Amino acid sequence: MLASLILTACATKKVQNQMQGDVYTGTDTVKYLASGVADRVFFATNESVLTTASRDTLRKQAEWLRKNSKINVVLEGHADERGTREYNLALGERRANAAKDYLMTYGISANRISVISYGKERPVDSGSNPLAWSKNRRSVTVKAN
């Protein structure tokens, strides 16, 4: 009984450690474009505002892109499954563009960046729970060449 309580407590704590508000802050699904350069940023429900952590990630991406000037990228915008399909397509596009705009303010030319939205069509985590949804609300920077 006590053991199971402790286990539950641990599980809850783990979830909390991976989310701030409802924005994912963990690293489970994150891949790296280069050492220390995470490929994705996460969003709050229905939001496309970049968090402090997201801006930090994108500055690192911008720096990496400046150093690797021949590399172009695709920003893939995604939404979680708790919205209507069409609205989520628009939301994914808005999220990817929020990331694109930020990269551009750090000197990356628009013609090196293309954007695609997958809406809720390509989740990384198939769970139906707040943590899974937080991992799925994302913009992922993918090398295009």
Added chain:
Amino acid sequence: MRYLNFLVLLFVFIPIKAIALIEVDITRGNLNPLPIAVSPLSIDKESNQSLKEILRKENIGSEISIVVENNLKTSGLFNPLNKDAFLQEADIVHLKPRFEDWALIKAQALITGKVTYQDEKLRVEFRLWDVLAGKEMMALAFTTVPSNWRRVGHIITDKVYERLTGEKGYFDTRIIYVAEEGPKVKRIKKLAIMDQDGFNTKYLTLGNELVLTPRFNPTNQMVTYLSYFRNMPRVYLLDIETGVQEVVGDFPGMTFAPRFSPDGKKIIMSFAMDGNSDIYTMDLENRVVERITNHPSIDTSPSYSPDGKYICFNSDRSRYQQIYIMKSDGSNVKRISFGKGLYGTPVWSPRGDLIAFTKLHKGKFYIGVMRTDGSGERLLTENYYQEAPSWSPNGRVLIFYRETKSDSEGKGFSAKLWSIDLTGYNERLVGTESDASDPSWSSLLSN
């Protein structure tokens, strides 16, 4: 796919007298469906032999009556009686029912018919009888190619439904939808089309690219949908008879959420650019593109009123997703949803008086309807996840898709089509061969 026109012959017509005949009220939830007897259609030996060879059905007369029976049953307005209780033979009853026998088993209406095979054509005649009044209510005959036999059953149902409810039926129709398979993180989606009752499923794409939101042209056999062909999400136009398809317009970014105008001549859709989605139309004849909304918010899921004068859509211009209406030129934008929660996917009823929608409130999804000024909101069904209602052509039934919750491994997930009456009654799973989503209901194929 080819569509043969039915030769509808007026076979016998008895003027309907103004005496009290059976009537079915479809405006309220019908808790007492009308008891109706659907006699197997009679068939002569010779015709049966020929049709058996062509269609590989033991008795096509009884097969057609089963189609009719299932249709009537799923409408929720009729209660087809068990055939075991029928006392009269199929051929005799079609000539002259012994009404006392049918009244005895509590049938109020009776359908009889006769199938023949003549000149390589299937000829089906049927009669609808008012059992209590002891009168014939209608009689019609159809001639078509034998392979169309299911459609004959659907057309008979439409005629019976119309005669007894006073409104057009919705049985000789089809549903286009997205067939789904595979794990949630790597879902394969194909366009599929089937008869309204789940038969004759055909796949229109192979699943090589992601496809979403197919919608019928209300006037012909064209379909518009979103395809990720070559990883470029664009609205496409597909002729389902020829298989020919083309991209709609030449937009430098994602186009999505397409729908036809009621006259079938325009496609209305969203175009997303630089983080902003606005609504556009393209005229299919002269290819002229018009911008309808111009707002930094997300404007999507547009749907015309049946007279083409107005458009409803959802927008987050008031911060969260809500339903708006405007004139078809984009002027007079007015928010109409003010209830608690988020509102999306508005679709204007073919009758013009209602807008169906998806609502998200406190973690639950609802399908509901409201008047076109936003008043009279009625939620028809609540679930974990459901969205995207589409109207039956007579505006009496909504079809939508529902997804189930999955565990952390993705187990337990499913996507299925469901239908529900406008009254909120008669919620039904619509059978599909695989998982399914994004249903769109066609117009009546024949009238």
